Amino acid sequence: MRRITSALFLVGLAVLVAAVYQQMNLLVTPLAGDAINASAGQQVGAGNIVTAVVLAFRGFDTLLELTILFTAATVGGLVLGKPRADAPRDPDAGFILQAGADLFFPLLLVVGLYIILHGHLTPGGGFQGGVVLAAAFFIPVLARPGTTLDHHAVSLIEGLAGAAFILIGLLAMLGGEVFLTPLLDKGELGALFSAGTLPLLYLAVGLKVGAELAGLLAQLAATEATD
Amino acid sequence: MDLTLIFYVAAVGLMLIGSAGIVLSSHLLRIIFGIALLETGANLLLLLATYREGAAAPIWVNGKFPLAMADPVPQALVLTAIVISVGILAVTLSLALRVHRAYGTLDIRDIRQRMEQDIADAAGIDMPGSSEAPLPVYSSAESGS
């Protein structure tokens, strides 16, 4: 019974899709997108317009995205609870993985920080770089499952980085402007020090994402192996 | 125009496959995969909304912006959507772990039955008579309920 109704539902969905496609006007006119492309250079000063959208034009969405990650980490911690100290652990990985993890750590750190700091100039940014940073801190945990991540440090970095993002936004309000108005000198397009507060925002984002994901992954990994 | 058609078919196809996975599967992990596919399809659809053939990435290269630039807004939107789904995936897996720890199974029909039993026990009701879901599609193994 359930399968029949489900199948009917899917057929109906497919029919709806076909009807919509028939009728759709495929000539697109992205109003907002074109306007942003035209004005991002002067208004924001970032070489990467997508970063301008993520941090300046739609910076509010980015703040909420950070909050969702934070909430997910909190809920994960709530659901999983504390790992038992005497729980069975996976054995240490072999020599290749351990040596590789040790070699990778500084490389991943450099790549991650590079991507974060150049987010306003080239494709990349806080989220992408943050994930690389998280990997940098998580691979050692994979190689030697006994090592625990310092969860206090993780939550400290998380909280302070997130608060820093909001504080930078609130600073604009002190100057009489609206929340999250870009501050600081826009500088020269394409230079490393340009686009005002955007690199700082992305730095906060990158650190927060890195800390959060590393903490989440470590928590999931620490859940005792069930037989 | 033809290239766009292929992309649309891909996006909608992913969504349909994901939906089919969610609705028809009985294993929790397969449902989670279905959700991931569905969200991937939706992200693709969002990117396709203002797709322009031949447009370049909106990045300052060699001292200037390219002439025909792609729309940056869907790229930012999909970035947000991907991060959201990663967060929710983490929560889903944590919950799946706890459910498995509690009930020992990942079959959603069994989980549903055990859950109904637990609720009935906690409430002091003898039979799962009040387990009527509003829509029969979601009711558990048809045990005459």
Next chain:
Amino acid sequence: MSKVVLLIVLPLMTAFLLPVIHRVSPFAGRWMGPAVLLLTSVMGILLWSELGHGALAIEIGGFRPPLGITLYVDQLALLLALAVTVGTLLLWPGGGEDRLRQSTLALLLAGAGSGLALSGDLFNIYVFYELLAVVSYGLIASRGTAAVFAATTRYLIISSFGAALALAGIALVYQATGTLNLAQLAQLAPEKLNNIQGLAAFVLLLVGFGVKAELFPVNAWVAEVYATASGRVSALLAGIISKLALVIIVRLLILVFPQPEAHLVMLVLGILGVVSGELAAWRAQDLRRMLAFSSIGQLGVMFIAFSIPGPAGVFAGLAVALHHMIVKPALFLLAAQWGGSTARLAGAAKVSPLGAGLFVLLALSLIGVPPLPGFWAKLLVLVNLSEQAQPLYYLGAGIILAGAALEANYLFRIASRFYYAQPGQTPPTVHRGGDLATASLLGAGLLASVFVMTPLAAQLQSMALQASDTAHYIEVVNPEALP
């Protein structure tokens, strides 16, 4: 007036810093949350009096719409933001084992709810909605029992499914119009969204956002979640968050999808919701499940009311919604202690007279007995339904009346068990002081509103008129005309 942003941002920032604060001083960590919410509630009330009957738009980041995101602050939006903040403060779920995390989640709930109420951008609404979803997963699951984890998993699956559909709906809207700002969408809707693409987008958005609003058919999660979550969390979700989701859908209906087909879809789903909800509640034997199904039915009534075109529909729907926002949390608080089989409720009047009396009062208002507010709200809906031309609206009116009859039946069944049955082997437990006090506060508010019915009605009507005035919305936000 631009301080409205603080209603959203202060709770978020406090939530980020709470673990750090807790390390420094556990005492501060425990009371910082309620303190911040108290501050934002007071701010909200001051802003409400400053707003009066006006409306304004706040351009986040100083970017003109549609390049940036705008917040739209009118009476309805501010009222809902205030309701979420005050409600979270009153129903503070920070108790239990993992106090720190629960307090964090409660703060995030207040911030996210305020944001959802105030947002004026389609994708921003989607992100706030997702944030609310994750917070609710955490709050529900904080109970820690096996059943609640299973219930949360089911809720999560349905909610994620809906969210992906909503994203597809947003994609369709963006494809047709090229903008995400609600005001500009309202401008472009008559020519670009008045077709099957627009209707498909509306259906996708309706089903996606309707998960939280307990819309048929994505409400399979409701019964188990409210039966397994703690009383306060159920009160918050069923009482306030569901109305928030509903009002968002209504805003979209008014501004972006004003076509009659969209209204009809809502009407049909509302009717199905009333039918399925009230029937299931009638047959339920678990008190909390009964209340959960009943709330599905009530939300169906609201969907029917809001599907009436024009300010009259919004007025009727708001009346039912605000009434439900007060009654349902109180009922869930009472049921939390009594939670369980209705057979166990025998003789509750002797053990807890105040609780039993409150329950009867709330039930009477829910069914719609004069002179309680519930009566006026339902009357308003029925009168407006009968004035419509479409015959489907008459069916809606009939279904609502039938639903009220069923409600009377199963609610009086419980009331009679309170007063006329003898206590069985396990007498019902007495309520925890805090919950009973909050429920009494809500009940007292309900009674008091009987005496201020006329000014309340006038205020609601002005809110409804303002909310349904699309031209006014566009004028206030004033999006940049682009080529």
